[in-house]
Amino acid sequence: MRPTSPHARNPLPPAVSSSLRQRFGARFSQGESILAQHGRDESIHPTAAPDGVVFVESTQEVVEVAQLCRQHRVPMIAFGSGSSVEGQVLATAGGITISLGRMNRILATRAADLDATVEAGVTRLQLNAALKGSGLFFPIDPGADASLGGMAATRASGTNAVRYGTMRDNVLGLTAVLADGRILRCGGRARKSAAGYDLTRLLIGSEGTLAIITELTLRLQPLPEAMSAAVCAFSSVAGAVDTVIETIQAGIPVARVELLDRLTLAAVNRYSGTALKELPTLFFEFHGSPAAVTEQAEAVQAIAGDHGGEDFSWATHAEERTRLWQARHHAYFACLQLRPGHRAFPTDVCVPISRLAECIGETSDDIARVSIPVALFGHVGDGNFHLVVLVDPANGQDLQEADWINERVVERALAMAGTCSGEHGIGLGKTRFMLREHGAEAMAVMRAIKDALDPDHLLNPGKMLPPA
Structure with a gap:
């Protein structure tokens, strides 16, 4: 189930808010809309607003906020753009959110x-x-x-x-x-x-x-001298995944290879106005010299054909490539429209490439056993795939099914020498898997590092490490 923070939420000491208001003026806010904005991300976890937000503009200002918070034992949460999906920026123990969005200078390019x-x-x-x-x-x-x-x-x-x-x-x-x-x-x-x-x-x-x-x-x-993208549909997810595995094992240096299952493709077509076949599909991109790009694409096309790939379509013009990858990047938001008014319960895992087909196949069987929509897509070139499970947060059965499938996919990945998260991170959502993945000794070392660098546990409390 979705975790709650074990940390007590204490009132913000008046001395802290007074000092921050005096030092930062309008760049310190306790307005309800600002607090709410900085107390949520793209995750399923309930909003947890901080007690105040400071909009810093330099490293030295972060130092000043940290020193004040340390003096009064106030939690601190760093905030970038709020696009995390495992609750990393939620102020579950209250405290001060340090918004880094105004620290947006490019200091040097060499x-x-x-x-x-x-x-x-x-x-x-x-x-x-x-x-x-x-x-x-x-x-x-x-x-x-x-x-x-x-x-x-x-x-x-x-x-x-x-x-x-x-x-x-x-x-x-x-x-x-x-x-x-x-x-x-x-x-x-x-x-x-x-x-x-x-x-x-x-x-x-x-x-x-x-x-x-x-x-x-x-x-x-x-920047590569030449780029080319391609799309190839398959009659089965297994055929698509086997194509990826053989491509990687053959040493073909693809720049990108993405898998979208049938449900994701249908959502992408409706959301982005594309007209791709609504079948399990691979998106490829190739980088290099014009000759190398052509050679890579032709080799992959031949492998795809051996695994049931259909209509290997090229996108060589920049506008076509941009439209294709925009559609892929919007897949998460496209999936949300499959069940308007509902929330996404996203999860991801990563496994050794040789176990990818097996992991996705067994996960697909699990998807068929639940009543809620579950989209599967991911960066299968490195063994990483995502599930977007669509739930009504007020519906207990939805949340139970989402928790079940999340637990199943993580257990499967760990059994295959994989990881509970290839890229989403741990945040609140996956702390309970850390011991299972790393073991007691590794967790003890992680806690020792945390205690050494943050002995009062003021930095983003409740995230990453499960309660001891």
Whole structure:
């Protein structure tokens, strides 16, 4: 079932609100609409508003807020764009939300070194717009126009991960503020280092529970000389997944490969105005030289044909590719329209590529056993897929079925040496799976790290780690 926070919610000390109002003026708010906006995300979890929101504009301002909150033992929650889906930004213990959206400056781009330094509130679309004309781009693409600080905090990935990796692979260094207000600078601009503990990777994916990320130095990629996209429908999900597995095992360097099941395709057609066959479908994208792109696509087309692929359709013009990938990125919102007025209960898992067909096949059998709509799609090139379970939050049976299928898919992934979340993160929704996945010793180490960096448990309490 959906968890509740074990942390008590204490009133905000008047000294804190008074100090923040005096220091930040209108950039500190306790207005109901602002609190509500910062107490929800895209998850199924109930709104949990903070007691106040501070709109910071620099690392030093984050330091000041952290020092004040530490002095009065007030929880702190970092907030980017609010696009998380596991309750990461919900203020379940109250406290102060530190909104980083105004920290949106691109501090430096260095084309010769293929890197850029940005503040945490810069979004991925903002960065790529600024890079136009440079011959470079930032490849991590989770769909939503998320803030880059939030993407690092949740270790985001997305459609390009099969070729370009995740945020873990594309953050060279960062600046973060610890719970007591100390500034931590880790990593750098060198492409590799063997110097000391890797604190950068420790903070990536920590969901604001260890520190608040304020600046990032990111790896950029050269824009490919040529790009081509393709769509291929299959009579079965198994045929589509087997195509992906054989493609990856053959070493064909696809940039993106996405699976949409029949229900998702129907939703996408209605939402985006596309006219794709309403069958299990793969979306591909190929990057490289014109000759390499053609060679990759032809090889994949042949593999797809062996597995029942139909009508391998090309999209070589930029406008066609953009329309295709916009439709894919809107799949989540398209699925919401399958049951208007209801909410999405999203979940995701990731398994070794050799177990993907089995995992999706057994999950499809589970989907057939519930009465609520469940859409399946995902970044199958790296073994990651998503379920969007549509529920009425007031309907107990809906929530029971959603919990059941979530539990089933996670148990299956863990049994296959996979993970309870390939990219959504842990937040509130998946804390109960952490012990099962990592074991008691690993959990003890994680708790020791938390205690060392945040001894009062003020940073995003109730997230990531289950109660001891």
